[in-house]
Amino acid sequence: RRAPKSQLKWQTSVPLLVRAMLIADQTLFIAGPHEGTDNHGLMHLAEPQPGALWAISAADGTVQSKHDLAVDPVLDGMAAAGERLYLVTRGGDVCCFGGDECPVRIGIGRGRTVP
Numbered sequence: 403r404r405a406p407k408s409q410l411k412w413q414t415s416v417p418l419l420v421r422a423m424l425i426a427d428q429t430l431f432i433a434g435p436h437e438g439t440d441n442h443g444l445m446h447l448a449e450p451q452p453g454a455l456w457a458i459s460a461a462d463g464t465v466q467s468k469h470d471l472a473v474d475p476v477l478d479g480m481a482a483a484g485e486r487l488y489l490v491t492r493g494g495d496v497c498c499f500g501g502d503e504c505p506v507r508i509g510i511g512r513g514r515t516v517p
Contacts, residue, residue, distance in 0.1 A: 411461075411462075411463075412462055412463035413463065414458075414463045416432065416456065417436060417437050418432060418433070418434040418435065418436060418437060418453065418454055418456070419434045419435050419436075419437050419447065420432045420433070420434045421433065421434040421435070421453075421474060421475050421476070421477050421478075421479070422434065422475040422476075422477070422478055422479050422480040422489065423480070424480045424481065424482055424487070425460055426482035426487070428459065428460045428461055429457050429458065429459065429460060429466065430457075430458045430459075430460045431455065431456070431457055431458075431480060431482075431487060432455075432456050432458065433453060433454065433455040433456070433471065433474070433475045433480060433489060434453050434454070434474055434475065435447070435451045435452065435453040435474040436451075436452065436453060436454065450473045450474060450491070450492035450493050451473070451474055452470065452471060452472060452473065452474070453470075453471045453473070453474035453475065454468055454469065454470055454471055455468070455469040455471055455475075455487075455489065455499070456468050456469075469499070471489075471491065471497075472491075472493070473491040473492055473493035473495070474491065474492055475489050475490060475491055475492070476490050476491065476492050479491070485500050486498055486499065486500035487499040487500055
């Protein structure tokens with residue numbers, strides 16, 4: 403028997419160089435630095451830079467929300483648990499999104515919390 407053909411449900415272009423991606427429930431989260439004009443963001447991947455976190459509907463690809471990040475995430479630096487999203491930045495912070503007390507940033511190895 404032949405495997406059924408996969409059908410593309412949706413696709414969209416985003417102005418980010420996606421470094422982290424995670425699906426939780428029916429939401430796809432993507433995060434990374436801005437691509438820059440004509441993908442010039444690629445030239446600066448070696449250094450931390452501003453970026454964004456997007457929440458996208460896994461069902462139809464519509465953007466549900468966007469959040470600016472002061473520093474882009476580390477590669478694959480995103481996890482979800484207990485209705486919260488955790489993201490690690492290349493600046494050394496762990497960011498928590500969701501719940502009443504989030505977003506919260508915790509400096510790794512610096513022993514401080516920054517609201």
